[in-house]
Amino acid sequence: MQYTLLILLLPLLSFVVLGLMDTKWKARVAGSVGTLVLSVVAALSYYTAWAYFSTANVGGIYQKIVPLQTVWMQFSGQLHIDLGILLDPISVMMLVVISTVSLMVHIYSLAYMKGEKGFERYYAFLSLFTFSMLGLVVATNIFQMYIFWELVGVSSYLLIGFYYTKPEAVAASKKAFIVTRFADLGFLIGILILSFYTQTFDFGVLNSGNAGIFASASGVTFMGASVLSWAMALIFIGGAGKSAMFPLHIWLPDAMEGPTPVSALIHAATMVVAGVYLVARLFPVYVTYTPDVLHGIAYVGAFTSLFAAVIACTQTDIKRVLAFSTISQIGYMMVGLGVSGYGGHEGTGYMASMFHLFTHAMFKALLFLGAGSVIHAVHSNEMQKMGGLRKYMPVTHLVFLIGCLAIAGIFPLSGFFSKDEILAATYMYSTGLGIGMSFIAGLTAFYMFRLYFNIFWGKENSYEHSPHESPLAMTIPLVVLAFFSFFGGLIPFGKFVTSDGAAYTGETNYVLAIVSVLIGITGILLAAAMYRKKTMLPDRVSQSLGFIYQLARNKFYVDELYLFITKNVFFKGMASPVSWYDRHVVNGSVNGLAVVTQWVSVKIKGIQTGKVQQYAWVFLLGTLLMAFLILFL
Amino acid sequence: MGSILENFTSGIIPMEAYIFVSFIMFFSGIYGFLSRKSLLMVLISIELILNSADINFAVFNRYLYPEHFEGFFFAMFTIAISACETAVAIAIVINIYRNLNNVEVDSLDELKEPEASDEK
Amino acid sequence: MAEQIIFYILAAIIAVFSVMAVTSTRLIRSALYLLFVLLATAGLYLLLGYHYLFAVQTAVYAGGIMVLFIFAILLTQKPGERITPEPLKQRVLAIVLSVAGIAFCGHIVYYNFNRVYSFVKEAELPTKQLGMTLMGTEKFQYLLPFESISILLLACIVGAIMIARKR
Numbered sequence: 001m002q003y004t005l006l007i008l009l010l011p012l013l014s015f016v017v018l019g020l021m022d023t024k025w026k027a028r029v030a031g032s033v034g035t036l037v038l039s040v041v042a043a044l045s046y047y048t049a050w051a052y053f054s055t056a057n058v059g060g061i062y063q064k065i066v067p068l069q070t071v072w073m074q075f076s077g078q079l080h081i082d083l084g085i086l087l088d089p090i091s092v093m094m095l096v097v098i099s100t101v102s103l104m105v106h107i108y109s110l111a112y113m114k115g116e117k118g119f120e121r122y123y124a125f126l127s128l129f130t131f132s133m134l135g136l137v138v139a140t141n142i143f144q145m146y147i148f149w150e151l152v153g154v155s156s157y158l159l160i161g162f163y164y165t166k167p168e169a170v171a172a173s174k175k176a177f178i179v180t181r182f183a184d185l186g187f188l189i190g191i192l193i194l195s196f197y198t199q200t201f202d203f204g205v206l207n208s209g210n211a212g213i214f215a216s217a218s219g220v221t222f223m224g225a226s227v228l229s230w231a232m233a234l235i236f237i238g239g240a241g242k243s244a245m246f247p248l249h250i251w252l253p254d255a256m257e258g259p260t261p262v263s264a265l266i267h268a269a270t271m272v273v274a275g276v277y278l279v280a281r282l283f284p285v286y287v288t289y290t291p292d293v294l295h296g297i298a299y300v301g302a303f304t305s306l307f308a309a310v311i312a313c314t315q316t317d318i319k320r321v322l323a324f325s326t327i328s329q330i331g332y333m334m335v336g337l338g339v340s341g342y343g344g345h346e347g348t349g350y351m352a353s354m355f356h357l358f359t360h361a362m363f364k365a366l367l368f369l370g371a372g373s374v375i376h377a378v379h380s381n382e383m384q385k386m387g388g389l390r391k392y393m394p395v396t397h398l399v400f401l402i403g404c405l406a407i408a409g410i411f412p413l414s415g416f417f418s419k420d421e422i423l424a425a426t427y428m429y430s431t432g433l434g435i436g437m438s439f440i441a442g443l444t445a446f447y448m449f450r451l452y453f454n455i456f457w458g459k460e461n462s463y464e465h466s467p468h469e470s471p472l473a474m475t476i477p478l479v480v481l482a483f484f485s486f487f488g489g490l491i492p493f494g495k496f497v498t499s500d501g502a503a504y505t506g507e508t509n510y511v512l513a514i515v516s517v518l519i520g521i522t523g524i525l526l527a528a529a530m531y532r533k534k535t536m537l538p539d540r541v542s543q544s545l546g547f548i549y550q551l552a553r554n555k556f557y558v559d560e561l562y563l564f565i566t567k568n569v570f571f572k573g574m575a576s577p578v579s580w581y582d583r584h585v586v587n588g589s590v591n592g593l594a595v596v597t598q599w600v601s602v603k604i605k606g607i608q609t610g611k612v613q614q615y616a617w618v619f620l621l622g623t624l625l626m627a628f629l630i631l632f633l
Numbered sequence: 634m635g636s637i638l639e640n641f642t643s644g645i646i647p648m649e650a651y652i653f654v655s656f657i658m659f660f661s662g663i664y665g666f667l668s669r670k671s672l673l674m675v676l677i678s679i680e681l682i683l684n685s686a687d688i689n690f691a692v693f694n695r696y697l698y699p700e701h702f703e704g705f706f707f708a709m710f711t712i713a714i715s716a717c718e719t720a721v722a723i724a725i726v727i728n729i730y731r732n733l734n735n736v737e738v739d740s741l742d743e744l745k746e747p748e749a750s751d752e753k
Numbered sequence: 754m755a756e757q758i759i760f761y762i763l764a765a766i767i768a769v770f771s772v773m774a775v776t777s778t779r780l781i782r783s784a785l786y787l788l789f790v791l792l793a794t795a796g797l798y799l800l801l802g803y804h805y806l807f808a809v810q811t812a813v814y815a816g817g818i819m820v821l822f823i824f825a826i827l828l829t830q831k832p833g834e835r836i837t838p839e840p841l842k843q844r845v846l847a848i849v850l851s852v853a854g855i856a857f858c859g860h861i862v863y864y865n866f867n868r869v870y871s872f873v874k875e876a877e878l879p880t881k882q883l884g885m886t887l888m889g890t891e892k893f894q895y896l897l898p899f900e901s902i903s904i905l906l907l908a909c910i911v912g913a914i915m916i917a918r919k920r
Contacts, residue, residue, distance in 0.1 A: 610742030613667055620663065620850060624857065631861065646760045649862055651797065654764045656858050658771045658790065660851040665775030667847035668839050673780055673826055677787050680818065681771055684794055687810075695801045702886050705878075706895050708806055712813050713902045717909035719818050723825045724917035730829045731919075 001051065001067040004085050007044050007095065008138070010037050011131035018124035027119040034123035035106040038130065042099040052092045053496055061501040064088040064204060066140055078199055084140035086203060089497040090280055090354055094137035097361045100484070101269040102130045104477035105261045108369050111473035112261055112376060122162060122259070129155035133270050137277060141201035142191050145278070149187070149242070152274065153180050156266050160258040172254035179251040183241020190234030193227060207284040214289055232290045236279060236297055243275025244327045245334065246304040250559055252327055256319040256381075260372030263319060268326050268368050269361035276333040276357055283350060283499060287342045298338020302433055302440075305331025307556070309443040313450065314542075314553040317381045318371050321451050322364070325407065328444060329360050335437060336422040339429035340499065347499035348428065352421030355493040359414035362488050363406040366481035370400040373474055374455055377467035383451070387458035392467040395475045397456050399482040404452045406485040408445035408520045411513070417489035420516055424509050438519055445523025453531035651692040659685035672726050672736040676719065683715045760800055766793040778835045784822045791815045805883055 014037040018030050025033075056063045069084035106126060113119055132151035139145035154177075161173030195201050197217035205213060220227040237248075244252040255267050266272070279286065279297060286294045305328045312324035333353045340349025373396045378386055390397040406415040419441060427434035469475070494504040530538050542549045551557070658681050665678030687708040694704025730736050767790055774786035795810040838844075890896050 612738055612741070616666055617846075617850075620667070620854075624850075624854060628857070646757060646800070650760065650764065652862055653859070654767050654797070656855050656862075657768045658794075660855050661771035661775050663854060664847045664851040667850065668844045669775065669836075670839055671780060671836055673822070673829065674775070674783060674836070677783055677822070678775055680787060680814075681774065681790065684791060684814070688794060688797060691798060691801055691803055691806060695803070701893065702883070703893070705803060705806060705883075706887070706898070709809055710898055710902055712809055713906065716813050716818055717905055719821055720909050720913045721916065723821050724913040726825055727828055727917050736829050 001048065001065060001087065003044065004048055004067055004087065004138070007041050007048065007099075008085070008131060008134055010041050010044075011127045011134065013037070015124050015127035015131060018120055018127060022120050022124075025120060027114075030120035030123050031106075031110045031113075034127055035103070035110065037127065038099070038103045038106045041130070041134075042103040045095040045099040048087070049092050049096050052087055053089075056087070060503060062089050062496075063501070066204070069140060081143050081201070082141050083144055085138045086140040087138070089501065090277065091137045093354065093358060093497055094277060095134065097358055098130065098133050098137065098270050101265055101361055101365045101481075102126070102133075104365065104369070104481055105265040108264075108372070108474050108477040109259075109261045111471045112372055113259060116259075118162065122159075125155055125158045125162070126262075126265070129159060129266060129271075133274075136274060139203070141203055142195070142206070142282075143201045145281070146184075146187065146191060149238070149274065150184065152271050153177060153184065153242070156180075156255070156271055159262040159266060160255045162259055162262065163257070166257065168254075169257040172251075172257040176251040176255045179248055180241045183248050184238050186234040186241075187238020190231045190236075190238065193231035193234065197227065197231070203281060206282065209284060209288070226290075229290045229293050232282070232286055232293045233296070235282065236275075236293065239275030239278040240300065241275070242278075243272050243330045243334070244304075245275065245300050245331070246307055247558060249304065249308065249327050250562060253320050253323045253555070256317070256323050260319065260368060260375060263323070264365045264368030264372065267323065268364040272326060272330055273333065273357050273361065276330060276337065276353065279334070279337050280350065280354060283337065283340075284342065286337075287340070287499075294338050294340075296338075298335050298429070298433070301331040301334025301338055302436055303331075304328070305335065305440050306436065306443075309440050309447065310552050311555050312447040313443065314549060316383045318374070318383060318386075318451060318455065319368075319381055321447060322367055322371060325367075325444065325448065326364055328440065329356070329364065329407070332419065332422055332437070332440075333357055333360070335433070336425055339425050339433070343498075343500040343502070345504070347504065348421060349425035350499035351494050351497055351504065352418060352425050354497045356418035356422055358491075358493070359406070359418045359485070359488045362481055363403045363413075363415060363485035366399060366478060366485050367403040367407070369474070369478055369481065370396055370403060373470040373478065374400075376470055376474070383454040386455045388456070389467060390456040393469045395469055396478065399475075399478045400452060400456065402482045402485055404448045407448050408524060409441055409516055410520050410524075411517050412489065414485050414488035414490075416513075416517065418493075420509075420513050423516055424512055427509075427512065438516065441516060442519040442523040445520040446527050449524045449527035450531050453527055457532050459533075648692060648696045651688065655685040655688040655692070658682075658688070670737050670739060672729070672738055675738060676722055676726070679722075680715065680719065683711060687711050756800060759796070763793045763796045763800070766790070767797075778838060780826045780830055780834075780836065781823070784819065784826060787822070788815055788819050791819070802878060805878065805880055 014034055018025075018034060021030065052065070053062075056065055065087040067085050067087065069082055072081050072083045074080045106123075109122065109126070113122055116122065129152065132148050132155055136145055136148035136152055139148060157173050157177040160176050161169050163169040191201070194206075197220070198206060198213045199216075200206065200213065214228065217226070217228045217231075222230055225233075239245075241248045252267055252272065256263055258267075286297075308324040308327035308331065312321050312328060315321045315324060333356050336349045336353030336356060338349070340347055340353070342350075373393065374386065374389060375381060377389070377393060377396075380386070402413065406413040409416045409419040423434060423437055423441070426437050492505070496503075498504045530541070554560075662678040662681035662685065665681065666675055669675055669678065690704040690708040690711070692704075694701065694708075698704075726736055729741070733740055770786040770789040770793070774783050774790060777783045777786060791810065791814045795807045795815065798804075798807040798810055886893070887895050887899055
């Protein structure tokens with residue numbers, strides 16, 4: 001299966017070519033090339049998936065296949081960094097998800113980004129992102145993953161800051177980069193600790209279940225926790241940064257400054273689930289050696305999920321609502337992983353989490369692209385400027401409805417199945433957490449339909465020019481993604497992706513399923529009552545909640561807290577003294593050296609008269625003196 | 634000095650006599666080089682210095698290692714090199730004369746930083 | 754004995770004309786004195802038995818280089834022009850340094866040349882042998898320096914023309 005290398009190399013090639021050509025090619029050519037390459041990649045990914053799932057099953061267990069493995073940098077006998085391709089159920093699943101969503105975004109952007117300045121650059125960056133993300137998921141070792149992890153961060157930065165003339169976009173891109181980079185510091189330290197004790201980077205070795213490699217870490221503790229827990233927790237911090245877990249979530253809402261298709265690709269479907277993927281990748285280590293960390297992950301996920309859902313109920317920028325919804329859903333996935341055990345029935349959470357990742361990628365990409373279609377028509381992100389669009393944009397309306405129903409978890413759409421599995425796993429772990437997650441599911445349904453009704457129903461605005469349906473290049477990806485969102489849940493996911501590789505058929509908990517659907521419908525009805533027609537109800541509700549509403553509307557002031565801490569503590573307390581030291585002591589000493597040298601040179605330059613005979617004088621006198629000294633002393 | 638006088642009448646020209654002649658020539662050159670202002674005088678002085686070196690080469694070769702030719706060839710090559718040097722130097726002197734209308738050594742200090750008050 | 758006399762005559766010529774060459778106030782005379790010194794040096798080579806070197810010295814130095822000097826002097830000096838004497842201080846200092854140098858070197862020679870070197874009077878060096886040595890590539894043979902010198906000469910010809918041509 002060495003052709004899988006092409007899946008990586010083609011987007012890279014596309015990036016290099018498009019990047020070098022830049023504006024030398026017409027926008028249409030650049031877009032077509034990028035899209036064409038991506039469709040080849042998608043086809044290869046589908047073929048890989050088919051080939052993998054039909055051949056790799058040995059004795060009921062999906063094997064890990066490493067078609068390629070090379071040593072990239074050899075530092076010493078043990079310390080070497082490898083590059084390779086690892087195929088196992090989750091990486092193959094991710095290949096399919098990434099290439100599908102990326103292809104859809106490529107096609108969609110042909111119309112959405114038409115006429116933008118820097119169209120070619122946009123496609124080059126999309127290719128770079130796709131390359132990095134694919135490289136991340138097929139990484140055979142944690143260091144390779146880290147490399148691509150950073151590449152993903154860079155391409156995300158480039159794409160968020162695509163409209164680099166807008167100050168908000170520049171600020172958002174910097175924020176995203178710095179916050180995730182900060183989290184990656186934890187990731188790197190975690191990698192170093194882990195590999196220091198296990199003497200390996202390789203996922204195959206780490207996940208082999210061989211307790212011997214962790215032996216040297218046993219009994220080593222640091223500040224009351226075992227060193228392995230520290231390592232895994234730090235690695236999770238890296239994942240939390242990319243996946244926007246509380247309190248590192250602040251960059252994701254701002255990242256919506258990027259073009260909408262980029263939000264769909266990076267900040268909904270692929271990059272933000274990298275953290276989930278990372279935890280899933282090291283799941284055997286987490287579950288076997290550091291279950292406490294895993295439980296922590298579950299609670300972080302649950303809290304983030306609730307937190308983001310509450311904020312999402314109050315936002316008015318439709319992309320921000322979707323962004324907070326994304327954070328909330330990723331929290332779901334984290335919970336799913338966190339409550340999971342290893343293998344069989346115990347491993348439901350793992351399977352459900354991966355399942356939710358898959359379905360979420362589809363319907364959230366759909367929702368973002370749908371929102372992009374709406375923005376394309378209305379030229380605004382604000383809910384107030386929308387309303388009654390269902391008449392003007394029938395296709396967008398229909399697919400958006402499918403997306404909302406899917407995320408709300410209504411039978412038989414895809415979200416129902418995956419979310420229901422997560423809820424089942426959560427109830428198995430703890431009833432309290434389960435009830436909380438069910439509540440969040442209700443909130444999800446509420447805010448999604450608040451969004452839906454505000455855009456497509458509600459009062460009808462008087463538009464300057466009547467909105468129209470988007471072109472085919474935008475609606476076709478929407479329809480394709482709607483198809484996946486609708487029927488995706490029917491895939492028997494347990495047969496393909498489980499924690500131990502063995503197929504597993506989940507038994508449906510009918511009571512739970514019915515209750516979940518009912519909660520979802522309640523949320524929808526509530527939203528319909530409040531937003532379907534223009535009423536005073538929403539204002540009254542927000543006024544009666546008062547303080548809490550204000551808190552949530554301002555995102556619980558987390559951004560302000562960050563600003564306060566960075567400005568007052570870091571900048572004033574640390575950066576200013578360091579800056580002073582640099583400016584006065586470091587610069588001062590170097591400048592002082594230069595000043596002294598200059599002074600001395602001015603003083604002694606009189607010696608250099610430019611008169612040859614004086615030089616000869618000195619030279620001869622010196623020669624005589626030297627000879628004298630040598631002979632007589 | 635005494636041995637030179639002693640050998641004055643004997644049949645062999647002592648080596649020191651040659652060396653002493655070359656010394657006189659050499660230090661005359663040094664004197665000219667240090668004291669004269671005309672570039673051409675400086676060149677003449679350099680020729681004297683080179684010539685005295687040639688004599689030394691030849692004398693040492695002849696007296697100490699008569700079976701070899703190193704000194705001989707060195708002297709010969711030095712003559713060739715001094716021919717080169719003189720040719721180029723005189724070309725330069727003529728060029729300078731064209732530009733400055735004199736051939737004084739002291740007027741050739743253009744490369745030196747001028748005594749401008751550009752001190753900060 | 755004849756050689757003795759010839760040597761001392763030559764030595765006297767060299768000593769006197771060297772000093773006169775560097776002290777004269779007329780350039781053309783200086784050049785002439787230099788010519789005498791160079792010819793006397795050629796005579797010393799003859800005494801030493803280096804006939805070929807004598808020829809080279811006469812042809813290249815006394816012939817070629819002197820012509821260059823004379824041309825240069827004629828090009829840059831007005832007829833009959835005298836050089837204004839240099840400051841006395843400068844001259845005295847140079848004399849002191851030169852005399853000190855002679856004393857110093859004479860001291861070295863006097864106290865270190867205590868071996869008796871006998872000048873083995875041979876027949877003149879066969880020119881054929883010199884030619885073979887100059888053109889050979891063996892040890893103690895000089896083809897490579899010879900070629901280097903020829904390249905240097907070429908470079909000097911080109912360089913001198915380039916520098917001196919009118920722009």
